[in-house]
Amino acid sequence: MLTAPNERLKRLIRQTLLIRRIEERVIELYPSDKIQSPVHLSIGQEPVAVGLCEAMTPQDILFTTYRGHAYYIAKGGTLPELMAELYGRSGGVSGGKAGSMHLAAPEVGMMGSSAVVASTIPHGVGAALAAKLRGEKQAVITVFGDGATEEGVYHESLNFAVLHKVPVLFVCENNALAVHTSLAERQAFDTESHAKAYGINTTVIEDGNDLIKIGDVTAKLLASLRAGGGPEWLMIKTYRYKEHVGPGDDFDAGYRKRADMEPWWKSDPLNRYADIVKGMEAEVKAEIDRAVAFAEASAPPAPEQLLTDVE
Amino acid sequence: MTHQSTATSLSYREALHKAMHDAMAGNPNALLFGQGINDHKGIFGTTTGLADKFGKHRLIEVPLAEEGVTGNCIGAALNGAYPINVHIRSDFVLLAMNQIINLAAKYKYMFGGLFDVPMLVRLVIGRSWGQGAQHSQSLQSLFAHIPGLTVIMPASSGSIVDSYAHAVRKHRGPVISLEHRLMYDLKFEPEHEPVVLGATPFSQRKVSHGSDVTIVSTSIMSLEARRAGEWLASRGISCDIIDLHCVSHIDADVIMKSVARTGKLLVADTSWQPYGVSAEVCRIVAMRDPGVLKAPVVCMGMAAAPCPTAKALEDIYYPNLTTLTDAIATLVRGKKDNGIELPHERSMADVYKKFKGPF
Ligand SMILES: Cc1ncc(C[n+]2csc(CCOP(=O)(O)OP(=O)(O)O)c2C)c(N)n1
């Protein structure tokens, strides 16, 4: 590491804070109907995206899901274009056509996010195959939820990746929920041993709030990918504070208990390092204000845009 | 043969709940499969409480495994159960197309009639509030293209109650039903229920009688057509509106009889036009007797693009009450400058604008 560890930690905390505060701003703005798009917030899960993306170079590429604000930001996507996209404005990264569920920023290796569960997992494998073909020292991460591991395409992707030894890191972002349904109600298999059965190396991070650990483990795994060691599999356990989709809390809905959140709240880096966070708030707020101002000033897409980029 | 729907005053959502309840109560071998089927939201309130009454062994919470679960339904249907499988967006059923098209649709014919696959697949079409490209598709024509499938698009509470009861009790083949999310909160009074134009609840429906133009519509466009028809009725234009309801089995006589009277045809579908319901209705007229047409057919549907998320674009992506009314008036008057005052509301905009989920 070039920077001293405390500088590094600060950087990671700042990014976590930025994502948290942006999504809180989304919550704040939501009742104004300026953001007319279903939002799947990452609040509580931000350290996963931050740690993973820290280990990636801008050339490394990432595929992810509809729960994608955190990844877009952590991978280096620009904030004003993010906000304008959420607003459905022409200044958005996709001119308003994508909205919250389909964020992308190819210039920094954020290759898109799909609202159909598990559908980008095979893209990570194919992109890794292409990286290998082209002889690039490029690594690919494909992120998916625990629910996605139930889909057939996940299994097909693991098999292909191992068969062809492609440089892809499968990351299961395990919040133990698919919408409101617990793992136990959905899965008869153990995700890690199942993955192992394909002959892939597996790693599990129990504390999805440990920014440094996520960054370190990912860096090691990506180094192995780049050295031709074949695909890797990583599960990071984490916790979603907010409802599955939308700006609200849903602890009164009955499918989980507020007490489940306690340990995560305690280890939440924004709480653990509250004093460091305090010093960063003003600057982060200013950054978000600028992004919101950009979105507010951005014009809605012109009617002609309806039929552009179709083919 | 025509008959009136049996429905009492229910919202679309209540009708769906009643249909699910009645299916479970009426057939001990009926099963309901879906992701989140037993959670507190219960598929937008259409399955809530049913597990308490009928048991979780019949209301089956399923993993994210659309193709596998569809195959499970087929196997269950082959062995005496009546499976109902619900997808909260029609877009997700695309993962199960192999089972539906290669298996469910063909099982009877391919084995020379040895088997039936009685099952119902409920799909919900999303619209509004930035559903975007992958949560808004209206896929009726993909299914209606395939022999062996019956595809319905209920546009009223009565259509739900009667058609689902018919599917569960009488029909022996796979039925695909496309429900529209934006209709869930609408209440349908029995006197507004369209008249069924045929022997079974899967038949076409007459929304209103008229003499100037035939409007053939599907799903929520049948509601828009009714509203446009009411607006135009007081302005001297009378619309004959047919709610297609069953898009896979269209009674050509119903359409031809109407068009022969009016000489003018407008098709208003919820989906894209090419290779779709619009194209199919045009095929029927072109093959039966294009000579009855006094003007070229007009078709309305989604713009020829995936659905954009931005509201500014989504607003012009779909036909609305204004554009529909204008198109009807232009067709009837034979000129763009049709002199008909247009309604101010953008569409069923009151409903759409208020819609903020749950998704
Ligand atoms: C193929 C498909 N099936 C169902 C859905 C509806 N759906 C959206 S998110 C979700 C849960 C996914 O859970 P998980 O993969 O764990 O991701 P998380 O939302 O927890 O981040 C479901 C069932 C969908 N979008 N796509």
Ligand SMILES: [Mg+2]
């Ligand atoms: Mg999950």
